[in-house]
Structures are given as C-alpha cells and as structure tokens.
Amino acid sequence: MCEEPTDIITLDSLEKSGADEATSLEVVRRCFVRIIKGEGEGTELKLGSETIIAGRSTSAGLFLGTSSASRKHFELVPERGGYVLRDLNSTNGTKVNRTRVAECRLSDGDIISVGKLELVFLEKTRLEIGSGQNKP
Amino acid sequence: MRVKFWGVRGSIPTPGRLTEKYGGNTACVEIREKKNRVILDGGTGIRELGLTLVKEMPSETALLFSHTHWDHIQGLPFFQPFFTKGCTFRVFAPSILKTRVEAILTQQMEQNVFPVPFAALSSKILFESLPEEGLQYGDLHISFFELNHPGKAFGYRISNGEETVVYATDNEIHRAKHKKAFKRTIKAVRGADFFIADAQYSSEEYLRNRVGWGHSTYEEAMAAAREAGVKKLALFHHDPMSDDITLGKRERSLRKKYRDISLFFARDGMAVDVASH
Numbered sequence: 001m002c003e004e005p006t007d008i009i010t011l012d013s014l015e016k017s018g019a020d021e022a023t024s025l026e027v028v029r030r031c032f033v034r035i036i037k038g039e040g041e042g043t044e045l046k047l048g049s050e051t052i053i054a055g056r057s058t059s060a061g062l063f064l065g066t067s068s069a070s071r072k073h074f075e076l077v078p079e080r081g082g083y084v085l086r087d088l089n090s091t092n093g094t095k096v097n098r099t100r101v102a103e104c105r106l107s108d109g110d111i112i113s114v115g116k117l118e119l120v121f122l123e124k125t126r127l128e129i130g131s132g133q134n135k136p
Numbered sequence: 137m138r139v140k141f142w143g144v145r146g147s148i149p150t151p152g153r154l155t156e157k158y159g160g161n162t163a164c165v166e167i168r169e170k171k172n173r174v175i176l177d178g179g180t181g182i183r184e185l186g187l188t189l190v191k192e193m194p195s196e197t198a199l200l201f202s203h204t205h206w207d208h209i210q211g212l213p214f215f216q217p218f219f220t221k222g223c224t225f226r227v228f229a230p231s232i233l234k235t236r237v238e239a240i241l242t243q244q245m246e247q248n249v250f251p252v253p254f255a256a257l258s259s260k261i262l263f264e265s266l267p268e269e270g271l272q273y274g275d276l277h278i279s280f281f282e283l284n285h286p287g288k289a290f291g292y293r294i295s296n297g298e299e300t301v302v303y304a305t306d307n308e309i310h311r312a313k314h315k316k317a318f319k320r321t322i323k324a325v326r327g328a329d330f331f332i333a334d335a336q337y338s339s340e341e342y343l344r345n346r347v348g349w350g351h352s353t354y355e356e357a358m359a360a361a362r363e364a365g366v367k368k369l370a371l372f373h374h375d376p377m378s379d380d381i382t383l384g385k386r387e388r389s390l391r392k393k394y395r396d397i398s399l400f401f402a403r404d405g406m407a408v409d410v411a412s413h
Binding site: 096103 | 156
C-alpha cells in the first residue's frame with residue numbers, strides 16, 4: 001500500500017482543468033523497482049505488462065550485479081493489478097523484508113534482497129483524468 | 137515442503153487499501169509436498185486457491201479444519217473445485233470434529249443462506265476420522281492436538297519425515313493465565329521446523345480486555361516457539377483492527393527484540409519453502 005498521500009483531485013481543480021460530464025477519473029498505478037544497495041545503486045526499472053526476469057545473466061531484464069545472484073534469480077510477474085515475485089529456484093534465495101520466500105505479492109516499500117544487493121519495490125498511485133471513452 | 141498463505145486474517149475479512157500488504161482474507165494455508173496437497177482451513181483465502189487448483193485437474197486434496205468458526209469455513213461456498221467434477225477432497229478430522237464439520241458445511245450452504253446446496257456439489261467430498269496416532273497421507277504424516285479456544289479447536293502437525301510444519305491457530309496460550317495450554321502447545325510443536333502460530337494481539341491489547349477470547353499474543357507465540365526449539369515462526373491470524381502500518385511496525389520491533397529466531401508476519405499470497413533459511 002502507499003503510505004504517503006497521493007494526488008488529491010478537488011471539484012475546483014476539476015473545473016479548472018476543463019473536465020466535463022464525459023470525463024472519467026482513472027486510478028493509475030505505476031510500479032518500479034530500484035536498486036538501493038550494491039552494484040547499480042540508484043538504477044530504477046519501471047514495471048509494465050511483461051514479466052521481468054532478474055538475475056546475473058546479461059540478458060536479464062533486471063541485472064543483479066552480485067555473485068550471490070543466479071543467472072535467472074527471480075521473476076516479477078504482473079498479476080491482478082500488482083506484481084508477484086517468484087524465486088526461480090535460485091541457489092542463494094530471495095528475501096522480501098528479510099524473509100526468504102518462494103513467492104510473494106509485492107507491496108509498496110518491500111525490500112527485496114539477493115545476497116547483499118537490495119532493491120525496493122515502489123508503487124505510485126494517482127488519479128488521472130481519462131477520456132471517458134471506456135464508459136458504457 | 138512448501139507452505140503458501142492464502143488467507144492470514146482473523147475473525148472477519150478486511151478488504152481495502154489499509155490491509156492490502158498483509159492481506160484481508162481469512163484463514164487458509166496450503167502445504168505441498170511433491171504431489172501431495174493439504175489445505176488447512178477454508179476461510180475466504182480458499183477462493184483464490186480454488187482458482188489455481190481447478191487448473192490442475194484431476195486432483196486429490198486433503199482438507200483439515202482447525203474448527204468451524206466462520207472465519208475458517210466462509211470461503212468454501214465460493215471454492216470452485218467443490219463445484220468441479222474430477223476434484224476429490226478427503227476431509228480428515230478428529231472424530232469429535234468430523235460430525236460437526238460435515239453438519240456445518242452442509243448448513244452454510246442451505247438455501248436460505250446460499251443458492252447451491254452442499255449435496256449438489258460435483259466434486260467428491262469424503263469425511264474421514266483422523267485417528268489419535270495420526271495417519272499417513274501420501275508422503276505426509278498428519279497428526280492433531282487440542283488447542284485452547286471457545287468451542288474447541290485443533291492444531292495439526294504435518295511431516296514428510298525430514299521437515300515438520302505445525303499449524304496452530306485459534307489457540308489461546310499464556311505462561312501465566314493459560315499454563316496448561318501453553319505446555320500442551322510446546323509439547324505438540326517441539327522440534328518443528330516451521331510453526332504457524334496464532335498471534336492476534338499485542339500483550340497490551342490482550343491484557344486490556346481480550347483474555348478468554350481464544351487467541352494469543354506475539355510475545356506468547358514467540359515464547360512457545362523458542363521453548364519448543366522451532367526454526368521458523370509465522371505469526372498468523374492478524375487482528376482485523378491491525379492495519380498494514382501497525383503490523384509492519386510490530387514485525388520490525390519483534391525482529392529487533394528476538395534475533396535468535398527467524399520470524400515473520402504471514403501475508404496473503406506469500407509462499408515459503410520449509411527447508412530454506
């Protein structure tokens with residue numbers, strides 16, 4: 001969950017933005033992983049609709065620059081509006097908030113550890129003004 | 137053995153953003169060992185488990201219930217494999233619980249409360265007594281022990297010969313107030329690799345006005361785990377009043393305080409291999 005307040009849309013701001021009856025508000029959720037400790041610190045990857053493989057392999061979607069990482073270490077799978085981390089039978093395991101897991105649905109602020117390398121999963125949710133075209 | 141948590145909340149489902157990290161589904165845990173699958177309790181978490189189970193047809197699953205309070209059975213009317221031909225369930229229960237389970241599952245699907253009667257389910261559901269000495273289910277040995285909970289509840293000890301998991305939720309233990317239950321639990325849990333323990337309250341909450349409600353505190357679960365020599369402890373059956381921020385703070389604080397044991401707060405959707413450390 002997001003512990004920080006997200007953008008607030010007031011009626012006033014809607015009027016100023018020119019929103020009319022056909023306008024709809026959409027909750028947009030964007031997720032990222034950021035390396036916060038170890039090689040590549042500061043690297044951020046935006047997650048989309050594709051599964052991302054993380055590992056030591058240079059072809060991995062998310063490169064884990066540590067000898068503790070297996071070539072294919074874990075995957076991040078988009079599921080039901082969020083992301084599930086699955087360890088890919090890695091040699092040294094994957095921890096989420098210091099618990100070694102085989103699988104875990106990620107939540108904002110979760111710390112993923114592979115050896116001494118640490119990543120944070122971030123989730124940003126905001127309301128955006130949509131076109132209303134999806135309305136029945 | 138792999139343990140997957142499908143529902144970790146106690147008492148009542150708690151949907152919404154304030155609880156989405158740890159989860160809002162009521163009790164349901166899956167244990168898998170090769171081809172053997174055991175489901176512990178049928179709270180609302182079992183609905184989502186059912187969606188994966190129907191993809192693995194035909195299937196046979198052992199189903200165990202700690203007891204028949206709502207938060208442990210309320211997901212079953214929405215458990216798709218119950219409605220699916222080719223799914224077989226062997227419900228093992230201590231004899232005192234077996235009759236009750238069969239009656240309650242039937243009652244919760246009576247037409248006044250649910251449109252499809254239990255008798256109309258397409259799956260095969262067999263109710264069997266779990267003997268005092270336990271039984272062998274495929275590669276797993278399953279035995280039971282009594283818990284301290286209003287109306288009586290049971291815990292289960294499940295072993296593949298190398299690893300042992302103990303599931304003991306809805307169990308009020310306390311070193312001062314419920315000494316017998318505390319000792320009984322330690323005896324049943326002794327030497328387990330993985331202990332899934334009722335830990336609904338903080339000590340302060342418990343002593344304020346929840347003594348006798350049938351649930352334990354983090355501290356008592358910790359004490360039992362340590363005394364029983366448990367390797368890994370999953371704190372379970374979170375109070376519906378505890379949101380993610382509260383649980384997160386408590387989890388971090390307990391880990392700082394008790395560094396000699398591997399502990400975590402169970403989360404919906406989390407799977408852990410018992411052998412991993």
